[in-house]
Amino acid sequence: MDLGTKSTIVATSDLAGRVLKREEFPTDGNSKKTLDRLIDHVQKFLAKQNGIEGVGVSLPGLVDPETGNAQFIPHFKWRDWPVADRLRAATGLPVKVDNDANAAALAELWLARPEIRAVRDFIMVLVAQGLGTGIVFDGQVYHGSGGAAGEFGHMTIGKGAPVACGAGSHECWEAFASESAALARYATRRGSRADHVPIDFRELVDRGLAGDKDAESALTKTARYLGLGISNLLKGLSPEVVIVGGWIARAWPVIEAEVKNAVEKNTICRDLPSARITASTLGENPTLMGALSLVLASKFAAHH
Numbered sequence: 001m002d003l004g005t006k007s008t009i010v011a012t013s014d015l016a017g018r019v020l021k022r023e024e025f026p027t028d029g030n031s032k033k034t035l036d037r038l039i040d041h042v043q044k045f046l047a048k049q050n051g052i053e054g055v056g057v058s059l060p061g062l063v064d065p066e067t068g069n070a071q072f073i074p075h076f077k078w079r080d081w082p083v084a085d086r087l088r089a090a091t092g093l094p095v096k097v098d099n100d101a102n103a104a105a106l107a108e109l110w111l112a113r114p115e116i117r118a119v120r121d122f123i124m125v126l127v128a129q130g131l132g133t134g135i136v137f138d139g140q141v142y143h144g145s146g147g148a149a150g151e152f153g154h155m156t157i158g159k160g161a162p163v164a165c166g167a168g169s170h171e172c173w174e175a176f177a178s179e180s181a182a183l184a185r186y187a188t189r190r191g192s193r194a195d196h197v198p199i200d201f202r203e204l205v206d207r208g209l210a211g212d213k214d215a216e217s218a219l220t221k222t223a224r225y226l227g228l229g230i231s232n233l234l235k236g237l238s239p240e241v242v243i244v245g246g247w248i249a250r251a252w253p254v255i256e257a258e259v260k261n262a263v264e265k266n267t268i269c270r271d272l273p274s275a276r277i278t279a280s281t282l283g284e285n286p287t288l289m290g291a292l293s294l295v296l297a298s299k300f301a302a303h304h
Contacts, residue, residue, distance in 0.1 A: 054298060205254075
């Protein structure tokens with residue numbers, strides 16, 4: 001289960017992480033309605049398919065690592081959401097829940113290309129409507145005290161961002177480097193044109209790849225702030241690799257040079273080993289692959 005701010009995907013996979021069946025529905029702003037719908041979908045899957053091993057849930061918020069319940073989902077202002085308890089009671093299955101960026105980082109460990117799976121220390125930067133990071137130290141996702149590690153999306157980058165972050169600030173990394181920020185920049189550039197209608201981020205990426213100059217500008221300016229934030233991560237954590245994931249990975253041909261240039265300009269010591277910065281290969285839904293990986297890891301971690 002991949003709960004997003006706009007839509008939620010419920011899918012089954014085999015033990016190699018290949019998706020077998022998936023359904024998608026708009027995420028309701030009412031937490032009870034969304035939870036009821038999640039339970040309804042999983043029970044339908046259980047009725048049709050034997051041998052389901054467990055349930056993994058990826059969500060855009062802070063998760064209690066002990067219980068698996070959501071402590072806070074900023075976009076919806078949900079607090080103390082008993083997603084894990086309710087799913088366990090409804091299905092009788094093991095349930096693993098994690099923050100979407102942590103889940104995506106776990107998917108890089110389990111399902112990504114071999115050269116990434118071999119890396120022991122890396123950071124996943126998940127760019128979506130918001131922005132989050134998943135930290136892997138010594139081959140393990142680092143959750144920190146209370147599961148709150150990785151909230152770098154809310155570190156202060158500057159002032160006057162094009163949008164507010166999920167917590168309402170115009171000063172943090174998410175407000176400068178998220179999908180929402182890129183869309184706001186594009187709308188500003190196109191706003192006075194008669195042919196401008198609002199688009200989603202996928203369309204923005206497609207336009208940028210097709211040579212639309214306004215789209216390219218919005219993406220590269222966002223990439224500059226993305227690189228600025230990554231440079232701060234490198235100063236503090238010194239990982240081997242930084243992986244940029246989400247739909248923005250499709251725009252890598254447009255943004256790669258700008259991201260890396262911003263990182264290089266903000267490096268404090270060029271004598272230190274430089275981290276490799278790369279786009280995720282998990283496709284458009286790294287958080288769905290993360291939800292699947294939560295089940296895979298809980299089943300096989302002892303043998304990994």
